[in-house]
Amino acid sequence: MFSKQAIRNAHTFKYSAAQASPRRGVPFVKYSTLGSFLMGLLFVWPSYTLNLYTSKNTTLLSKPMTEIESSLLGSLPCLGGLFGTASWLMIDLSSSSIVVLIARFLGGISCGATLVHTPIFISEVADESVRGLLTSATSFFYCFGVLISFIIGWVLTFRYVVWTNILICILYVALLLSIMESPVFLLKKRGPQEVSDALARLKQEIMPAVPLTTICATDESEKETLNEDMGIEEEKMPPYKILFFSPAPRRGFIIVALTVALKLLMGMVVVQVYAKSIFAQAAPNLSSHLCSVLFALVLLSGSLFCALFSDRFGRKPLLITSSAIVALCLLCMGVIIHTNLVPAILTAVLMLIFCFAFMMGAGSVPYVLLAELFMSDVQSLASMILMNVMWIVDFFIVGIFPYMIKMFGIHGSFYIFALFGVINVLVGIFLVPETKGISKEEIQKRLLGRQKK
Secondary structure, eight states: OOOHHHHHHHHHHHHHHHHTSOOTTHHHIIIIIHHHHHHHHHHHHHHHHHHHHHOTTOSSSSSOOOHHHHHHHHHHHHHHTTOOHHHHHHHHHOOOHHHHHHHHHHHHHHHHHHHHHHHHHHHHHOOGGGHHHHHHHHHHHHHHHHHHHHHHHHHSOHHHHHHHHHHHHHHHHHHHTTOOOOHHHHHHHHOHHHHHHHHHHHHHHHOTTSOHHHHHOOOHHHHHHHHHHTTOOSSOOOHHHHHHHSHHHHHHHHHHHHHHHHHHHTTHHHHHHTHHHHHHHHOTTSOHHHHHHHHHHHHHHHHHHHHHHHHHHOHHHHHHHHHHHHHHHHHHHHHHHHHOOSOHHHHHHHHHHHHHHIIIIITTHHHHHHHHSSOHHHHHHHHHHHHHHHHHHHHHHHHHHHHHHHHHHHHHHHHHHHHHHHHHHHHHHHTOOOOTTOOHHHHHHHHTTOSOO
């Protein structure tokens, strides 16, 4: 009988033969990683541009941005993720702060689409042995985008920064035209009988001595198994009922929602958006541009560590270790800034350690879990809802961070973020199942508590 893996392998074989080379995962690389790269460029742009918009002598706008507008400059892409390329063109051509803010909102729309589609595509294409690597690759390229954004912000003028982003967006749109649908989507669209016949023809090509009519004689039990493997049933429950009323999907949803929300509440998003000003306060004697580039390099190293070792060490150990180190670094940074007992350079060093630790687990593992904890019948709905949760929390944190500094100071804000790091450690210990190298069916059993975690 044909298993889901056999179906995927047959589709992969047919696609590879047509292209004369095994290219499984190439659509993912072209689409998801470049999309994540563009997200990195988009989100950190305010960190080196904000002062150009708020300066009393600004020549980019008809009048300087207000405090509320400058806060929205960093947070509106998060809100736009709830609902393009044109955003950079609007920024280039406009001298109105309102139009710039609208452009930032529109830029978040493409980010939202990328984050929703990526885990769905991975879950339908990737083998268990490389699932962690492929999912972590999106975080790696996001950090690569952060690095490039800081570098071009350092060496290029405002106009050339915007034009560079426009060119990369055009390349992204061109690559989108070559994206193929996933095997699971194509199989569901074609139906079980057509899939059985196609697989039979492939078998006949491999084993020409076997008559095609014999191979095509699929009995009823085999067809039922194929239906089950493809997730096709006579009367299927709606995805929202499966997600929220079935124990395993519901528990998976809660776990991913907690890890996604906590990763944002640990403060990384505000660090990356306001990296330049934070480094200026933490290490005033160092070049803010140099600190920002170091910050991006460390982020890139941490995400690379996760990509290389998530399939070796497992998701659970990386998440727990990462969250513990992040909480400790945040606590120490808060104490140092609060007391001024040691040189400010130590705060900058601790911030770099924090960035590496965050990306090696707490910042990357939630996306891996998003691609692994759901079956195909609820993957799309779960991804959409969870990414919307992420955008809402993201918008909230970035928007209120300037007011947190006013109310609690940077040190007080770090104490609050450290608390959420401790909570994430507890979530990793008691709730998150280990998913390394196991099938989705086995993961569902673990979510139900039927297998040892």
